[in-house]
Amino acid sequence: MHRTIKRAIIIGNGFAGAENQCYGLIRALGLSHRHSFYRVRRPKNGINKWLNWLPVSIHQKLDRLRLKLFDPQSIVSEQSGILEADAELIAANARETFEKDGPVLVVASGRDTISVASSIKRLAPDHVFTIQIQHPRSHLSRFDLVISPLHDYYPQTPEGKKQIPWFLHGWITPRQPPRRNVVLTLGALHQVDSDALRCAASAWHAELASLCKPVLVVNIGGPIRHCRYGADLARQLAASLRSVLPTCGSIRISFSRRTPQQVSEILVREFHNHPRVYIWDGQDPNPHMGHLAWADAFVITADSVSMLSEACSTGKPVYVIGAERCTWKFAYFQKCLQERGMVRPFTGDENIAETWTYPPLQDTTEAAEHVIRALAKRGWNLQP
16 A cells, blocks of 8 residues: 655664764655654663673663662653653554554664664564664664665675684674665765755854855864874874965864863864964854855864765865774775775875865765665655
8 A cells, every 4th residue: 555654753872973864864855844753771871881782671671770779869860851762652653643644764873773673663564664774783674774884894895804803704794795675875874965054054154154265174073993093193183284274264173072182182272372273162053064064175083984974975175184093994984985086184285275076975865765765665655
């Protein structure tokens, strides 16, 4: 029977990068104003940081027991306005409202959401269409569609296989090439599209339009397991920015929540009094979208797949610092971007006034098109 999808559910995991991918896909599908948001909450703080290896459901039960025994008052204080992702309740609601409101599109991202999203699919298989963003590692048939970055399949490449000790071959995932229900992207999904950039350009016109050109935006993330850095990279970045300053009209620097204090302090100390350098202080409003709209070029640390994906969607020059420090699949991601001409290493020898172009990264739009085709095969469509 032909059905129309008029609503969506996002299952988040509390991490901005993962949840932003869900919102990006929902936006590209035209369901931004017709969705509900739920979150899988993994306990944090104290001993919980050592228990992240546990399945989230077991981790939650252990934490509730701990709180009940030792700190019962905090059980109430930890509640928030965001709904807890309960697979049974979500599936039941999808079944009960199916005849009136049609099927539900369920979009989840991140390891902790896998069990919830797959359970919703199992409990209401004829009433939902489930999409898991980021590779779930195993049993891909639990979902209608899996949207995975290409670098998650690095263990399947010849160079990836060489890096895996023979006795670990059976443990490193994914162990098989992409299935038919897998959509591969180069980077991360996001909410940056032409409409969003147009709105941001208008919203930030008063502050950014008058800046001296070219405007160089510097986005700094933070070290991760396979891309480690600290004060040494900050000093390298500061020296390189000093070198390119004569070719810039303005420099705008932003830090993320993951940026180590030692990194931010070095750059603030170096540039806080420079008349052509602005450093965002972390207070609202966040200029990120304005920077994407008004920048002429970007410098981005290699650790952030999300920030690189967003910048590469603009078609503007993107320089990367720290790519040589990346290992495993993150090094492969950097290699893929460079091979497609989307990024170049930031050395300090660049003339920022000299531009270069490439086909913008269109992962989010292309993923949405795959979703629409997959829905059509099931006899479903999206409400225009």
